[in-house]
Amino acid sequence: MNDRAPAPGGLALVEALVNTVDLESGADTLDTAEGRARFGIEERDLTDVRRLRESLRAACLAHAGHPPHAPVTPLGELLAAAPLHVAVDERDGSATLVPADGGPLLSRVAAAVAEALTAGTWDRLKACELPECHWAYYDRSPAGRGRWCSMSVCGARAKMRRYRAKGT
Numbered sequence: 559m560n561d562r563a564p565a566p567g568g569l570a571l572v573e574a575l576v577n578t579v580d581l582e583s584g585a586d587t588l589d590t591a592e593g594r595a596r597f598g599i600e601e602r603d604l605t606d607v608r609r610l611r612e613s614l615r616a617a618c619l620a621h622a623g624h625p626p627h628a629p630v631t632p633l634g635e636l637l638a639a640a641p642l643h644v645a646v647d648e649r650d651g652s653a654t655l656v657p658a659d660g661g662p663l664l665s666r667v668a669a670a671v672a673e674a675l676t677a678g679t680w681d682r683l684k685a686c687e688l689p690e691c692h693w694a695y696y697d698r699s700p701a702g703r704g705r706w707c708s709m710s711v712c713g714a715r716a717k718m719r720r721y722r723a724k725g726t
């Protein structure tokens with residue numbers, strides 16, 4: 559849960575996908591037709607999309623120095639199947655990786671990761687360290703050492719927990 563501005567560029571798609579499920583309540587917006595329409599997916603895609611979502615979450619956790627929250631398929635393995643091609647602008651010769659075939663979600667995610675690599679933003683997309691949260695957020699702190707999606711919610715919960723642990 560957070561009140562932060564969305565991640566920059568295509569990373570906002572990755573962030574939004576990771577944050578379709580509330581791990582604490584189990585509420586998953588991909589269970590609804592509107593939730594799926596937002597990502598251009600169908601009900602039959604759900605198994606694959608959820609697998610992709612948790613692999614992305616594990617990568618976000620890794621960016622913050624944490625181990626995976628669950629056994630996941632390595633993200634690189636999933637993205638290797640994404641049809642992408644290099645588009646070159648004839649006017650200025652600039653090139654970008656774009657999803658092939660109008661962009662299935664997997665390819666749009668792969669293109670977003672490629673774009674973020676170029677922009678130097680990929681490793682700033684992190685997941686909150688609180689196990690019941692693990693919400694994705696974009697770390698804008700100058701040193702890049704953010705730990706929680708929200709200082710006032712998860713940061714405060716973590717501090718309270720440490721305080722209680724000391725008291726016992």
Ligand SMILES: [Zn+2]
Pocket residue numbers: 559686687688691692693706707708712
């Ligand atoms: Zn959090």
